[in-house]
Amino acid sequence: MSQEVYQQLLEVMKKRGGRYAGMDIPEFFKMVEAMFTPQEAEVNNAMPRNPVTAKDLAGQMGRDESEIEAILEAMADKGLCMALTVDQTKFYQGARFMPGILEYQFMPGRMTERDRKIARLIHAYERAYDQKTDPSKTTFPTTRVITVDAVVKAGNQVHTYDQVQTFIDKYEPIAVGTCFCRHAAVLRDEDTHGMPNDVCMMFGNGAQFAVERLGARKVTKQEALEVLKRSEEAGLIHMSQNTAEDIGFLCNCDRWHCTTVKDVLTKPKPGLFFNSGFEPAFDPDLCTACGTCIDRCPPEALTLGDQDIPVVNLDRCFGCAVCATGCPTEAIAMVNKPGFPEPPKDGKALREAIKASVA
Ligand code: SF4
Numbered sequence: 001m002s003q004e005v006y007q008q009l010l011e012v013m014k015k016r017g018g019r020y021a022g023m024d025i026p027e028f029f030k031m032v033e034a035m036f037t038p039q040e041a042e043v044n045n046a047m048p049r050n051p052v053t054a055k056d057l058a059g060q061m062g063r064d065e066s067e068i069e070a071i072l073e074a075m076a077d078k079g080l081c082m083a084l085t086v087d088q089t090k091f092y093q094g095a096r097f098m099p100g101i102l103e104y105q106f107m108p109g110r111m112t113e114r115d116r117k118i119a120r121l122i123h124a125y126e127r128a129y130d131q132k133t134d135p136s137k138t139t140f141p142t143t144r145v146i147t148v149d150a151v152v153k154a155g156n157q158v159h160t161y162d163q164v165q166t167f168i169d170k171y172e173p174i175a176v177g178t179c180f181c182r183h184a185a186v187l188r189d190e191d192t193h194g195m196p197n198d199v200c201m202m203f204g205n206g207a208q209f210a211v212e213r214l215g216a217r218k219v220t221k222q223e224a225l226e227v228l229k230r231s232e233e234a235g236l237i238h239m240s241q242n243t244a245e246d247i248g249f250l251c252n253c254d255r256w257h258c259t260t261v262k263d264v265l266t267k268p269k270p271g272l273f274f275n276s277g278f279e280p281a282f283d284p285d286l287c288t289a290c291g292t293c294i295d296r297c298p299p300e301a302l303t304l305g306d307q308d309i310p311v312v313n314l315d316r317c318f319g320c321a322v323c324a325t326g327c328p329t330e331a332i333a334m335v336n337k338p339g340f341p342e343p344p345k346d347g348k349a350l351r352e353a354i355k356a357s358v359a
């Protein structure tokens with residue numbers, strides 16, 4: 001039964017898709033056997049695509065409602081499924097690995113032996129998966145960089161989707177939790193380069209779930225802006241899904257541990273794929289050639305040119321503005337990147353663009 005239920009889980013996770021969907025390799029089974037008990041795996045495998053109540057799922061499985069509800073509750077607390085209360089009715093939903101279960105494991109920021117073990121098993125699975133799939137071949141970006149609006153040069157075109165403030169104003173509730181990438185690195189005893197951990201932002205239903213189950217805290221709009229400011233000062237990149245109208249999360253990412261940034265950096269021209277639609281312009285009268293921007297630049301797109309002014313390699317530049325926010329003399333302003341495409345309007349348009357890119 002035990003082996004069989006994890007084989008079934010493999011097929012279910014393949015169908016759910018997303019990043020790191022199920023793959024028939026030993027690392028997959030080591031990981032899921034540590035994360036799901038056989039009973040939890042069985043319930044996961046029975047969960048339909050849409051949200052479901054414990055009562056309906058128990059009926060579908062021919063089992064007792066209270067037994068299934070107890071398993072679903074334990075799973076939601078462990079980040080193995082979503083749980084949401086709508087009009088006083090509790091719904092559960094099976095999740096993908098990414099975005100989903102793999103991130104949920106680390107958002108609570110726990111430091112138990114179980115967490116350490118799972119962090120190592122997930123890392124081993126991701127590495128084995130990447131070796132077999134070559135993420136550098138992805139052809140349409142599922143995520144995008146959002147620049148820092150405050151350092152865009154006057155006169156440039158700034159769409160609402162370019163402004164982080166748009167999303168802060170739009171959503172309620174907003175939750176801030178632990179960065180799962182950096183916390184997983186902490187659990188693996190890796191260096192996080194002094195970057196802050198409590199800067200992972202979620203909106204709407206995702207925020208509610210993160211507060212109720214994943215140890216995130218609900219924040220005011222003012223607190224959310226302070227988190228963004230702190231992230232910019234540290235040199236983190238604002239990043240979200242590659243859609244213009246609605247986003248469910250806003251990550252503040254680094255170059256060492258963020259799964260997405262590390263994937264992008266395997267591409268020959270990462271800046272043409274993962275970009276905000278802006279690029280830095282340098283004022284030679286203000287630049288003192290201090291080199292701060294060169295050190296801060298996440299994709300190492302800057303070098304000091306012959307005139308002692310930084311020169312940008314646009315094949316690598318993300319348009320993140322980490323250089324500009326760190327410049328002590330305000331010698332850098334962000335300007336529009338000519339010809340850069342607008343993001344797809346919504347999730348449906350994004351899925352169509354991804355499908356078309358691999359057709
Ligand atoms: S941080 Fe500013 S002053 Fe220093 S090298 Fe870069 S542009 Fe020049």
Ligand code: SF4
Pocket residue numbers: 279280296297298299300301302312316317318319320321322323324
């Ligand atoms: S030069 Fe580097 S730090 Fe500046 S916008 Fe480009 S990627 Fe970001």
